Each structure stands twice: as structure tokens, then as C-alpha cells.
Amino acid sequence: MAFWHKAKKKDGWLAVSAAAEGVTAAVVRRRADAKPAVLAAAFHPGGRAEAAGLIARVGRELDAPAHLCSSILVPGEYQLLAVEAPNVPADELKTAVGWRLKDLIDFPVPEATIDVLDIPVAPNGPAHNHQVFAVAARNGIIEALQNLYTEAKVELGAIDIPEIAQRNISALLEPEGRGLAMLAFDAHGGLLTVTFRGELYLARRMDIGLAQVEGAPEARQSLFDRIALELQRSLDNFERQFQYVAVSKLVLAPTGSASLHDYLSANLYLPVDLLDLDAVFDLDKVPQLRDAAQQARFLTVLGGGLRDEGAVA
Template identity: 50%
Template sequence: MHFFARSKKISGWMAVNLYPEGVCAVHASRTPLAKPVIERAAFYPSDSSPLPELLEKLGKELHIGRYYCMTLLNSGEYQLLAVDAPNVPPDEMKTAIRWRLKDMLDFHIDDATIDVADVPVDKNAPARNHSMFAIAARNQIIAQRQELFNNAKIPLSVIDIPEMAQRNIAALLEQEGRGLALLSFDSTGGLLTVTFSGELYLSRRIDVTPDQLAQQNAEQKDAVFERITLELQRSLDHFDRQYHFITVSKLVISLSELGSGLQEHLATNLYIPVEMLNLETVLDLSKVPELQSLQAQQRYFLALGAALRLEEKTL
């Protein structure tokens, strides 16, 4: 859904994201030829109040009605599927995709809210069919999220997904003409994306949490590192075969101080450079000094990416 009130609002997005450990709110502004500015960031821990009360408190303290607000679905609340793009006019695309998804979802298609995202093809190759991402969520989940925010008097304009939030950050890290792999972790697990020219081309979930990476048992930690390495090798090899016109320049990891051991392991076992992410290189964090720590950056990672949203092209 995309709608805007007529009253004057502050430019940029306010992302309000729900996590098991609490609620993150981030407001970002963007101007041409400059780093995006993080104007404010706030975290409300879930152990202090029930979620509806947290959202209502957040709305009052941040004067949320002045902003264009959005949120993200959480892992498990939607399905992201790669499908062949139907050969239909743009205004018929979502209907055609809906028919194509009928037998691919684990719930009835009539109960689904559907959106699509294009995967651009090689401009120098002959015209051929190409892929798209289809995002499907149960109507009930969308309605519940809307009701939760409406009851807290938070004017929700957009509901997005983590893959697109991570893509927004990856777009700032890309080298011109090269693809970028970005690996992040939160309490739900790992998320690998590969982007090129600001577009999402590949997404993979990795069933490893920061707690598993932080364990002290060296043998178990090495086994977790190996699982991640194998998944990355398979995913990057698959990407190379499917998108041979894109060269991935490096892998960037978002994982606070816990990531140093993983970085060293991956750098030894992957064929591309591996770097740790510090968002200070691509974002202006001067108004929110606490975000200069890698630990805070990890907590706010998806909220930051969501707040960097640019309006999507209509298919």
C-alpha cells in the first residue's frame, strides 16, 4: 500500500521495525551527492511493556504523525519466491504472477497479498525471459500488522521485507559495475543478498544466529563456520552460473565484533575479498553518535536499511 497524507510531513522515511527483543525506530533523509543522514534512532526493549504499549509510547515520544512511516515483515511472515516473468503487459503482471503462485505457496492463493520485484537482465544479451521475485504474505498477517499500528496511531504507509532493506544498504557499498554480496545476522538467523546496480538478484537465508557464532566451544564454532562457508560457496557458485555478466567484487559481513573470527575463516575459504561492515563509511551518523559502535549498527541494521528506502518503480 502506498498512500500519503496531504498535510506537510518531514521528508524521508521513519522505519518502525518489530523484533523479539524490542522495537527499533530510525529516521533517515537523503540528498543527492551526499551520504544519507540518519536523523534519529530509538530502541524500546520488549521487556519493559507489551508491544501495543511500546508502539503507542514510541508514537507519542517521537511525534510519529509528522513522518512517512513504514515497517518490515519478519522472517516467517512471508515467502520470497523467484519465478519466471510472465509475458504480459505491466498492468497485468501481478494478476499473472498470482496465477503462477497458486501451487507454490503453503496457503491458499485467495488468502495472499502479492507484490513483485523485477530482476534486470543483461543489457548486452539477446532478449529472453527473465526472473522476478514474488513476495507473498497472508492477508491476515498484513491486516494484523496494520491494525497494530493503527491502534498505536502510527500512520503506516508501506510494509516491506528485510531483503529489500538489506538491498538498500548494499546499494551504498557497491563498486560501480560490480556486484556485492552482503551477509547480516540477527536473532532469526543469517541473510545473504547479492545486489548489482542497486537491484536485488539473489537472497538466501542461513540458519545460524549470533548466539551460535558467539559460543565458546571451539569445535562447535568451527562447525558453524563451515556451515556458513558451504552455504556461501554454493550460493555464489549458483549466482555465477545464473548471472555470468555480473562480477561480485566482495563479501561484506554485518556482525559487530563477533564477526572477526568469521571474517578470517571466510577470507581463507572464499575466492572473493571479505570485509566487515562499518556503516560510518556510507552513512552520516553524526546526529546519532551511539550508532558509531558496530554492536549498535547490528541492532539497528534492518531498520536503517528500511529507512533508506527509495520509491519503487511500478511494474
């Protein structure tokens, strides 16, 4: 999915996230017969007022002119909603979905930039069960982001969201013919996704940040209980809605600590694997990303760099 997209063929993707804590970026190149290669990565702390300068800096360090560039929105800058798919021609889909959102988003539809991602239906399933994901952001947010990259003198090729970045990594881990659940935490909270055959079927946010997961041991029991309960409810609801998708396991993205993995392994009915991005990407050029804490920081931009356009053999 390209929430906003004007790609030209270049050598892989430079994915950038400008958040309150700083700018994170990585360059990823897909390869036909090998793991995707991470060519470079950088993080520079700083507030949003410094974002243009920080984006310019990572653009120089990571050779932005040699790559397609995508910017990944942060939670609060967009809304992601599952809605019934309108029965309209493809060229009218975004407009029709927009009007379905008019009572679901907190700003007027004419002020929204909207994109749509299909949720595949079951083989021979009823058409009335067909849903799509709709992404909506205020036009002003998109324009401000474009202006930020113009000021930084970095050519922006696409705008994405974290759910799609996480889907891109999850799709590489799916067992043949089965779905995969993935749970990740960052400064903005937790994100649970379920993918099947490379498509995003579920995306749920948890109001629990990475700092809480890594917090004091005495506070973890109730927090981990809450995470497990939210996971169980979400996965139970998913199984009822998508009975044709068998979820094989839950993959927990790195958090810098093994405590949550150990807890979920003992308390969930699904097998729980701890993700090591070294098994997904070729990290030889960025060995610092073999550290679990660094993997937690760079997870979203690495997933954002796995876009299909610009792939090379």
C-alpha cells in the first residue's frame, strides 16, 4: 500500500520516521534470492522543531539521492479503520470509502487524504463480508510533512504507516498456508498485526509503551496480565471473523528484555517466538542492529524499507 506515492526506480528504499524522540532511518534493498539487505541505518535524537535539519542529516549520511525515500507517519497523525467495502468501480473506491468514514473520523472528509487497503475475503466467501482498511489523515498533516522534506532537500517518494511496515516484516515470516500474529512495542504503544499470504488482516493498538514493558519488575505482573488479556481477546475475535485463516504463532518483536516473551509463552495458547531481525535481514553492513534494543528502535523503518517498488535482483 502507498498511502501517498510517486516512486521512481532507484536502488532500494530509504525509510524515515520523524517522531517526538528524534529521526530514525534505514536503507533496505530487496534481493531476489537472498534476505533483504540493510545497507545503512541512523538515529539522531531531537524534537519536532529540529526535524527538517535531522532529516537533511540522515539524507546526507544515508545517500538519499541514490534511493527512493518513504516517510512513516506516527500514531496520532492518521487513523486506520476497517470498513465495509463499497460496491463501486475501482476508480471510485477512495471517494466511496471516504463517505463511509464521515461519522468515524474526527475531521471533515473533504479535509482528508485517504487511501484504501483490501482485506481479502475467504475463497467462495459472501461478498457482503468484504472489508477494507481505510487510512485517513488531515490534508494539513500531509502537506506539512511534504514541506518538511522539501526544506530538508530530500525527495519524498511515498508516505506509509507503521501497520504496513510491520506487515512487510510479518509477511517474510509466515509459514506456508498459515497466518502469523506479530506484536511490537515502541514509544507510541503496542501494535498487534495478523498477516496471511502477505496481506494485512488485523491491526490493533495497545496503549502500552516500550518503556513500560521494560520498566520496573514489580510493575510487570499486572502489565503483562493486561497485554495477555488484550492479545487473547483480539485473537479470539479474529478467529471468529476469519475462520479460514489459521494463525500459526505469535512473533514478539525485540523489546530489549526477555521477560514479556517468557510470560506470554507460559500464558498464551499459541506458540510465541522472539523475533531476531538477523534472521529476516542481512545485517552485515549494520552489525549494531544485531542488538535487541537497536532492533526495537529500528523495527518500523526496516519494515518501511521493504516496499516492493525499487527492488533489485
